[in-house]
Amino acid sequence: MQKLKMEYKIKFEPENREVEIRNNETILEAALKNGIHINAQCQGKGVCGKCKIILKEGIVNEKETAKELLTLVEKNNYYHIACLTYPESDLVVEVPKEAQLSDHQIISSEVKIEKKDKVKKFAGVAVDIGTTTVSAYLIDLRTGEIVESASVFNKQITYGADVLSRIEYSKKEHGLERLNKAIIETINELIEKLFVPGNFESGDADLKFLGKMVVSGNTTMTYFLIKRNPEEIQKNIQIDAFKQSYYLKAQKLGISCSQ
DSSP states (O other): OOOOOOEEEEEEETTTEEEEEETTSOHHHHHHHTTOOOOOTTTTSSSSOOOEEEEEESOEEEOGGGGGGSOHHHHHTTEEEGGGEEESSOEEEEOOGGGSOOGGGOOOOOOOOOOOOOBOSOEEEEEEEOSSEEEEEEEETTTOOEEEEEEEEOGGGGGOSSHHHHHHHHTSTTHHHHHHHHHHHHHHHHHHHHOOGGGBTTSOOOGGGEEEEEEEEOHHHHHHHTTOOTHHHHTTOOOGGGSSOOOOOHHHHTOOOOO
16 A cells, blocks of 8 residues: 655754655655755765754654664664655754854864954955865955965765765756855855955944855866856867856856845
């Protein structure tokens, strides 16, 4: 007899986000679909054991293979593997620190900044998109000096730990859109960290003073940034447009700016 499709509510802590989840959908699938980032380096294949959650309330159905990925202590503390766990009621779950994407986990390779004068008026932002970490630099466009820097996790890591796994994920329904949204969110988070009153001489950190942006990254990261199908990369097709600088409006991509 075919199991009836049912919908439940699931609340993710500490984000305090409540979303819908179907009974034939894993907790990880519900999280990814709603932009809730959980470390899932194997893309939800049930082998890495990274996407751990703690069940606070409700009933779940977990596949037997999950037991091999959890310690006895974790099992006794209601840990489950999100990609192997399905709801059987409304749920409240906690994403533990080890499964979150947080700034303190970054192994930083930032350029060491000797604190310079603040931005006089107009600023530029230079962004380096890495597979794991994304770094950004606030630059005074008048002097060319780096005023401040910041780094955060590339939120795409939720969809795969490396370039190849993310290319595979992009082939899924809405996969490319989610990868694009993740990197845009990451860049916007960095801009928010840099555009603070303390970095500007006037104390006004309005985005109208963002004059120029430069973004660099490997070919795959660039494709995801502009939401271009990366299958061309696998086929080793040479794209003339990427043999030189590529100019476009930041606002068109969804990057925070005044225009």
